[in-house]
Amino acid sequence: MNETRRAILEAIADGPVSGPDVAESLGISRAAVWKQIDGLREAGFEIEGGSTGYELTGVAAYNAPAVEFGLEAPFSIDYHQSIGSTNDRARELATDGASDVGVLADEQTGSRGRLKREWTSPSGGVWLSIVLRPEVAPARASLYTLAAAVATARAAREAGVDARIKWPNDVVVPVDDEGGYRKLAGILTEMEGETDRIAWLVVGIGVNANVDAGALPAEATSIRAEAGDVDRRAFVQRLLEEFDDLRTDLEAVVPAWRELALTLGQRVRVERPTDELVGEAVDVTDSGALVVETDDGRETVSAGDCEHLRPT
Numbered sequence: 001m002n003e004t005r006r007a008i009l010e011a012i013a014d015g016p017v018s019g020p021d022v023a024e025s026l027g028i029s030r031a032a033v034w035k036q037i038d039g040l041r042e043a044g045f046e047i048e049g050g051s052t053g054y055e056l057t058g059v060a061a062y063n064a065p066a067v068e069f070g071l072e073a074p075f076s077i078d079y080h081q082s083i084g085s086t087n088d089r090a091r092e093l094a095t096d097g098a099s100d101v102g103v104l105a106d107e108q109t110g111s112r113g114r115l116k117r118e119w120t121s122p123s124g125g126v127w128l129s130i131v132l133r134p135e136v137a138p139a140r141a142s143l144y145t146l147a148a149a150v151a152t153a154r155a156a157r158e159a160g161v162d163a164r165i166k167w168p169n170d171v172v173v174p175v176d177d178e179g180g181y182r183k184l185a186g187i188l189t190e191m192e193g194e195t196d197r198i199a200w201l202v203v204g205i206g207v208n209a210n211v212d213a214g215a216l217p218a219e220a221t222s223i224r225a226e227a228g229d230v231d232r233r234a235f236v237q238r239l240l241e242e243f244d245d246l247r248t249d250l251e252a253v254v255p256a257w258r259e260l261a262l263t264l265g266q267r268v269r270v271e272r273p274t275d276e277l278v279g280e281a282v283d284v285t286d287s288g289a290l291v292v293e294t295d296d297g298r299e300t301v302s303a304g305d306c307e308h309l310r311p312t
């Protein structure tokens with residue numbers, strides 16, 4: 001959003017201010033104020049223009065200016081009504097040198113999960129890919145995935161959903177006391193770098209927000225199905241703010257993750273590229289690896305697919 005528009009919104013956010021007063025405080029003409037107010041209304045900002053002046057009464061829109069306005073985290077937004085994959089777009093921006101951008105779409109037509117699995121992204125969801133250039137070693141990259149899971153779960157909990165985390169990257173809603181769940185959100189992190197330094201990181205977050213469960217794969221759920229529709233603009237802002245807090249305090253990530261984990265204490269089967277493990281998930285390490293107590297002792301798994309098993 002351009003600086004003039006942002007300044008106008010800030011001026012009229014807390015009550016009516018007359019057009020001439022806005023013009024004077026910003027050092028622009030009254031005609032310029034009218035023009036900018038028109039543009040803001042077109043972008044979905046609800047601005048009343050009574051006898052006492054202009055007042056911002058609501059933000060119904062879900063687009064780049066709407067998400068950027070009032071966002072208390074240093075991300076700019078690259079919004080698309082429909083796109084193939086926000087992760088692909090984010091990768092392009094990352095390759096061009098971008099940082100701290102959130103690519104956001106209402107709908108994706110070619111989105112993917114891990115290992116090139118399909119990801120369903122109908123209109124109404126929150127499909128977001130964050131471009132970062134953190135100055136850390138690649139070994140710490142998984143902390144950003146865990147941070148995204150915590151941020152997503154926290155935002156979903158604020159929206160009234162009993163969101164928990166399944167190792168390593170799923171935000172789920174429990175359906176019983178035995179580790180059963182439905183998947184609410186998934187995370188796909190991609191990166192480029194050298195052994196000792198990340199060049200860029202793209203953290204792709206897919207949340208089934210205002211989507212009918214019938215439009216999703218079986219065993220998935222949505223915020224709509226759990227708690228009713230959410231204001232997506234406010235939801236994305238909360239998610240980005242929580243994520244920003246965690247990425248600037250990486251030590252806080254694993255403790256926060258543990259608090260929300262559904263996997264700890266569960267009997268699990270973890271599929272690794274070459275074998276599988278069965279046992280009880282007892283902890284996560286400081287780098288986010290899962291510690292499983294098997295019949296043959298403790299094993300630590302840094303990547304894989306994890307299934308919760310019914311207690312024996």
Ligand code: BT5
Binds near residue numbers: 114169208
């Ligand atoms: C994931 O993969 O969970 C990561 C999903 C990441 C999606 C985001 S959306 C924004 C960004 N842009 C992209 O193109 N991707 C990212 P994984 O753990 O591999 O889980 C994939 C599996 O989840 C699929 O095989 C399905 O079984 C299931 N699935 C597909 N779509 C789903 C949905 N919308 N909700 C819940 N489960 C789904």
